[in-house]
Amino acid sequence: MKFQRLALIGCGLMGGSFALALREAGLVAHVTGFSASEGTRQKALRLGVIDSACSSAAEAVRGADLVLVAVPVRATEDTLRAIDPALSPDALVMDVGSTKGDVVAAARAALQQRLHCFVPAHPIAGKEVAGVENADASLYRDCLVVLTPLPHTPTGRVLLAQQVWQALGSRVCELSPEAHDASFAAVSHLPHLTAFALVNAVARQPHGARHLSMAGPGFRDFSRIAASDSSIWRDILLANRDEVLHQSALMRQALEELEHAMRDGDASRLQGLIDEASQTRSRWRLGGADSDV
Amino acid sequence: MKFQRLALIGCGLMGGSFALALREAGLVAHVTGFSASEGTRQKALRLGVIDSACSSAAEAVRGADLVLVAVPVRATEDTLRAIDPALSPDALVMDVGSTKGDVVAAARAALQQRLHCFVPAHPIAGKEVAGVENADASLYRDCLVVLTPLPHTPTGRVLLAQQVWQALGSRVCELSPEAHDASFAAVSHLPHLTAFALVNAVARQPHGARHLSMAGPGFRDFSRIAASDSSIWRDILLANRDEVLHQSALMRQALEELEHAMRDGDASRLQGLIDEASQTRSRWRLGGADSDV
Numbered sequence: 142m143k144f145q146r147l148a149l150i151g152c153g154l155m156g157g158s159f160a161l162a163l164r165e166a167g168l169v170a171h172v173t174g175f176s177a178s179e180g181t182r183q184k185a186l187r188l189g190v191i192d193s194a195c196s197s198a199a200e201a202v203r204g205a206d207l208v209l210v211a212v213p214v215r216a217t218e219d220t221l222r223a224i225d226p227a228l229s230p231d232a233l234v235m236d237v238g239s240t241k242g243d244v245v246a247a248a249r250a251a252l253q254q255r256l257h258c259f260v261p262a263h264p265i266a267g268k269e270v271a272g273v274e275n276a277d278a279s280l281y282r283d284c285l286v287v288l289t290p291l292p293h294t295p296t297g298r299v300l301l302a303q304q305v306w307q308a309l310g311s312r313v314c315e316l317s318p319e320a321h322d323a324s325f326a327a328v329s330h331l332p333h334l335t336a337f338a339l340v341n342a343v344a345r346q347p348h349g350a351r352h353l354s355m356a357g358p359g360f361r362d363f364s365r366i367a368a369s370d371s372s373i374w375r376d377i378l379l380a381n382r383d384e385v386l387h388q389s390a391l392m393r394q395a396l397e398e399l400e401h402a403m404r405d406g407d408a409s410r411l412q413g414l415i416d417e418a419s420q421t422r423s424r425w426r427l428g429g430a431d432s433d434v
Numbered sequence: 435m436k437f438q439r440l441a442l443i444g445c446g447l448m449g450g451s452f453a454l455a456l457r458e459a460g461l462v463a464h465v466t467g468f469s470a471s472e473g474t475r476q477k478a479l480r481l482g483v484i485d486s487a488c489s490s491a492a493e494a495v496r497g498a499d500l501v502l503v504a505v506p507v508r509a510t511e512d513t514l515r516a517i518d519p520a521l522s523p524d525a526l527v528m529d530v531g532s533t534k535g536d537v538v539a540a541a542r543a544a545l546q547q548r549l550h551c552f553v554p555a556h557p558i559a560g561k562e563v564a565g566v567e568n569a570d571a572s573l574y575r576d577c578l579v580v581l582t583p584l585p586h587t588p589t590g591r592v593l594l595a596q597q598v599w600q601a602l603g604s605r606v607c608e609l610s611p612e613a614h615d616a617s618f619a620a621v622s623h624l625p626h627l628t629a630f631a632l633v634n635a636v637a638r639q640p641h642g643a644r645h646l647s648m649a650g651p652g653f654r655d656f657s658r659i660a661a662s663d664s665s666i667w668r669d670i671l672l673a674n675r676d677e678v679l680h681q682s683a684l685m686r687q688a689l690e691e692l693e694h695a696m697r698d699g700d701a702s703r704l705q706g707l708i709d710e711a712s713q714t715r716s717r718w719r720l721g722g723a724d725s726d727v
Contacts, residue, residue, distance in 0.1 A: 265650035328649035356621035357558035
């Protein structure tokens with residue numbers, strides 16, 4: 142497996158890291174890139190992330206056998222529409238979006254004869270810093286990548302997508318877009334929403350600054366994801382709104398249960414609830430989905 | 435500064451780590467230890483955490499110039515009552531409890547002529563694993579220790595307490611017990627309560643196991659504290675109940691604000707709220723209380 146030409150649409154952290162990793166693995170001969178901002182394109186060129194900068198997405202994908210769409214999720218439909226006429230029928234097209242129901246809908250709406258090229262992908266990787274200057278060839282090593290193929294996606298395309306990510310050191314599993322969005326509402330979007338809420342609640346208090354100055358390693362790790370990029374997370378929370386609101390309601394219930402036990406001074410009930418969480422979390426391991434593929 | 439005899443009351447993770455660190459720093463000649471469980475006492479002896487095991491707390495503190503009470507918070511009053519008659523009037527007595535209002539009340543109730551010996555202390559350190567077998571001489575290095583002296587605690591005692599912790603590599607600051615409990619309700623107890631709730635909410639769902647198998651590094655860090663010891667956290671949440679419930683109410687409000695923005699599809703409001711959290715968390719640094727002493 143070696144690609145002649147990767148077209149990178151969106152030269153940010155995720156796309157840039159993909160290009161660097163593919164290059165490091167010796168899997169690509171040439172990388173063309175497009176970003177809406179001319180400054181970003183030039184930076185990607187300067188950093189050696191892309192070999193040539195194009196002034197449109199369509200120009201970038203012309204002749205490419207691999208296309209990675211790594212734009213903000215809400216720009217996916219317009220981007221796919223822009224590249225559709227220029228796509229080679231043999232190209233493998235993937236995205237890196239954190240939500241999948243909306244991406245699949247965008248692909249159905251935007252891609253005409255080229256829908257079969259598209260394999261939606263979500264690498265569970267990231268940093269709290271954005272931008273191509275933070276791109277990192279090892280970002281996808283040991284991470285999980287969820288593919289959510291469409292019912293009519295040719296099997297060969299899905300296998301090729303798997304091989305690409307595995308070659309970068311990722312583990313791969315497959316889910317339906319709906320199952321994907323439900324799982325990530327629970328274990329990613331809800332923790333982010335909660336971390337945003339907690340940090341705001343603490344910081345806004347009269348003694349918020351003092352409280353924060355006392356915080357230790359527990360707070361540091363719990364709240365790390367609250368530093369995430371606001372435009373990316375605005376889009377994710379809106380794209381997966383119903384699932385996230387559902388998960389948030391479930392969390393409130395669990396929180397109320399703990400609060401009631403505290404208010405009632407019911408030590409044994411309180412300990413039981415904490416123990417339930419503690420045992421679940423002690424058993425949990427990163428990479429539990431290893432065996433899914 | 436060198437102590438002739440440290441009495442360790444409670445040979446667990448926190449107490450054991452203190453004894454090991456003090457020994458490593460060459461600051462103590464002999465360590466006596468007491469734990470309610472004979473098995474724990476023998477383990478502490480075997481691991482070289484204590485030099486002699488005593489069969490009562492009073493016996494352990496006899497002749498000690500430094501006493502560390504490292505028992506579950508709810509056992510503090512009984513422990514102080516038990517050691518009071520045997521305490522040397524010159525001893526420095528500290529605890530390591532995560533709540534301070536209740537510890538100060540316990541000290542006032544239990545210590546007769548020896549109240550001046552006591553300097554309440556809270557080292558912001560810990561692990562998700564308990565027990566003397568996990569004791570670690572470096573646990574208090576680079577951690578913050580909050581002292582909450584009583585109004586009549588002699589200044590010399592407070593300075594000595596500061597020096598002990600600083601000699602172990604800790605930073606030290608002083609707060610009133612009330613200010614301490616308010617701050618830690620916000621930045622420690624609330625994150626724990628929230629992490630317990632979220633883990634329970636996710637795990638109890640019909641597809642909870644699948645959701646958890648998909649979770650990535652964000653979930654790992656956010657939920658790490660949910661693995662904490664259930665009896666310790668039951669006591670902390672009950673001891674600081676009013677402050678924690680107050681903080682939990684504030685977090686719900688902040689969460690509702692985010693949910694409303696999502697429900698209304700108000701992208702700019704949602705981004706503003708996320709941005710507020712993101713900027714706060716990006717500016718925050720562990721050890722911000724550095725300059726408080």
